[in-house]
Amino acid sequence: MSILSLLLASAAFFLLGLATEAHHRRRFGACPQAARCKMLRTGGWLSLVVSVAPALLARGWIFGPILWAGAIMAGAGIAFLALNFVPARAMRDPEIPSPSVSASSRLCNGLACRCGASI
Amino acid sequence: MSKGFRQSQAFLHTWSGLLLGWILFLVFVAGTIAFWREGLNRWMRPEIARVEQPMRVLAGSQAFLARKAPDAKSWIIPVATERSPGAQVFWVPQPKPGEEHGRRGRRGRGDTQALIGADGQVAQARETRGGDFFYRFHFDLHYMPVIWARWLVGFATMMMLVAIVSGIVTHKKIFKDFFTLRRAKGQRSWLDGHNATAVLALPFHLMITYTGLVTLMTLLMPWAVVANYNDQNTVFATLFPTASVVERTGRPAPLIDLRLIAADAERRLAAPASFIEVSDPGDAAARVSVSQSASSMLSSRTPRLTYDGVTGLLVWRSPPPGVAAETAGAMIGLHAGRFAGNGGRWLYFLCGIAGTLMVASGLVLWTVKRRERLPDPTRPHLGFRLVERLNVAVIGGLPLGITCFFWANRLLPVALRGRADWEMHMLFIAWAAAALMAFVVRPACVWPSLFAVTGVLLVALPMYDVVATDRGLFASLAIGDLMIAGIDAAILVFGIAFLLLARRVAHHRPVAKRVRRARTATASRVPEAAE
Numbered sequence: 310m311s312i313l314s315l316l317l318a319s320a321a322f323f324l325l326g327l328a329t330e331a332h333h334r335r336r337f338g339a340c341p342q343a344a345r346c347k348m349l350r351t352g353g354w355l356s357l358v359v360s361v362a363p364a365l366l367a368r369g370w371i372f373g374p375i376l377w378a379g380a381i382m383a384g385a386g387i388a389f390l391a392l393n394f395v396p397a398r399a400m401r402d403p404e405i406p407s408p409s410v411s412a413s414s415r416l417c418n419g420l421a422c423r424c425g426a427s428i
Numbered sequence: 429m430s431k432g433f434r435q436s437q438a439f440l441h442t443w444s445g446l447l448l449g450w451i452l453f454l455v456f457v458a459g460t461i462a463f464w465r466e467g468l469n470r471w472m473r474p475e476i477a478r479v480e481q482p483m484r485v486l487a488g489s490q491a492f493l494a495r496k497a498p499d500a501k502s503w504i505i506p507v508a509t510e511r512s513p514g515a516q517v518f519w520v521p522q523p524k525p526g527e528e529h530g531r532r533g534r535r536g537r538g539d540t541q542a543l544i545g546a547d548g549q550v551a552q553a554r555e556t557r558g559g560d561f562f563y564r565f566h567f568d569l570h571y572m573p574v575i576w577a578r579w580l581v582g583f584a585t586m587m588m589l590v591a592i593v594s595g596i597v598t599h600k601k602i603f604k605d606f607f608t609l610r611r612a613k614g615q616r617s618w619l620d621g622h623n624a625t626a627v628l629a630l631p632f633h634l635m636i637t638y639t640g641l642v643t644l645m646t647l648l649m650p651w652a653v654v655a656n657y658n659d660q661n662t663v664f665a666t667l668f669p670t671a672s673v674v675e676r677t678g679r680p681a682p683l684i685d686l687r688l689i690a691a692d693a694e695r696r697l698a699a700p701a702s703f704i705e706v707s708d709p710g711d712a713a714a715r716v717s718v719s720q721s722a723s724s725m726l727s728s729r730t731p732r733l734t735y736d737g738v739t740g741l742l743v744w745r746s747p748p749p750g751v752a753a754e755t756a757g758a759m760i761g762l763h764a765g766r767f768a769g770n771g772g773r774w775l776y777f778l779c780g781i782a783g784t785l786m787v788a789s790g791l792v793l794w795t796v797k798r799r800e801r802l803p804d805p806t807r808p809h810l811g812f813r814l815v816e817r818l819n820v821a822v823i824g825g826l827p828l829g830i831t832c833f834f835w836a837n838r839l840l841p842v843a844l845r846g847r848a849d850w851e852m853h854m855l856f857i858a859w860a861a862a863a864l865m866a867f868v869v870r871p872a873c874v875w876p877s878l879f880a881v882t883g884v885l886l887v888a889l890p891m892y893d894v895v896a897t898d899r900g901l902f903a904s905l906a907i908g909d910l911m912i913a914g915i916d917a918a919i920l921v922f923g924i925a926f927l928l929l930a931r932r933v934a935h936h937r938p939v940a941k942r943v944r945r946a947r948t949a950t951a952s953r954v955p956e957a958a959e
Contacts, residue, residue: 325606329606372767382779389624
């Protein structure tokens, strides 16, 4: 159960990280579209909230929240290291249809990306 | 307005972090290592076998004390666990008539304690402070009165809290830039590294700093106690209630088998016991008190049971603590992490490393940021040089000192007088040598050489263990002793990290157009090994 909590927390931060412009471009070769970005973020937050449950189930009301705090820190650490140190694929992600890529690229080049504008 | 506020917070963050940063680094390093206190207690006594049957140790302790100190005022017996090297028992002799009552000097301390090993006999182990050293070093420092040290550490902790909160305000983009790490970009990389270690473990940093203050609260803010209580004894009686004291009768009576009492207490508490205190053993008025282990609950204020030492009947049970005491107890418990199993310990340990890296990168960042703005980079002003050299002395020197402490534990002759003290002296001698070097030689030379020496010594340590002790990495793995094997493996990993770091720092060539940025590109790496 505590492993499940950790996995959910890692997934949450991984999704949230991918929703930022820099990482999305690095991983998928394109700036995220607003809709996709929103999806990633919602998924991330949802996963983060859901990760409370297994922690509470595993350790109860006193140690559960402590476990959860540990899980989100460890999960954030794992996601951070994975996003920054695992080499990115050079190719663009085949799942994204090309129009959206070009559209979002244009958006990126023109204006600041709407979500996660970190530059 | 808001900009002005943020700038003032930036100023606060810089200086609150810098001025006590070196003490904070020390506190973080020692505290992080102290999470493996019990493991190190065993690791630093490689002669001692692992405890397999705690009750056997308890029986042995009782037998030993009955022989050694049959008419003591009290015995204190820790209940051995798989994590402990055995039971470090001690006894308080009957006060002689005319001697000051209840005096607890350090005088003759060695004569009133003994370590009972796994076989129930007195263990012949090298004299060492073990992991307890790091625990005490964490808040009592060394070579100075404890009260001063605690004030200093308390003040540094307060500054840490200020630095964390002002840091959140200053670097408000940290949450947005959460996932960003720009490598090999000089100051930018340092800042990203500093942010990452700070934000990733932010809940831990806030928790550990705040609860750290709570552990020192009666020292730092004694007014509530002073205003409400006339003397210290009443305070202790309120906070740590005990069964009423029974007068010694003088009639001898055999003490009940402590294993029976421990078993009964563990059943009643539904948790393991940690300490057994026997008052007036061998007398008809003997009392046996059992404290619950802190590994089983969050609060450090654990319940106690008191038994009649002759009949073995329960005579007293500690009342549930007040809400405030319970809160403080829970915070101290959260700080020390004694409730945590091995997984939890690792989390605490990793968060501690993150905190250490945060402090170290913050200290180095101060110089990185100012180096480019120096009017004449070849001749920096005194303050800059002082900070730069102190960084080398503390961030580079302390790990070397700790490494030498471990080596001293292995190499000092067992018969040496004051051996445990000499282990600690070795830490400070090595550290002083490193500091001296830092102030004499150019930092660009000292950084890599200190890291390299530390790395080589650390890597050699597990190898020495394999050759010279019975508890090398492979032997420990073979008998499934993961604690000892884990410590050896962790030392190896840290050694390799230090070596990589030394290579990286040594091979780094300053960027041509910028003057003297010898360490900047290695930015994100340097503090990694600072633990």
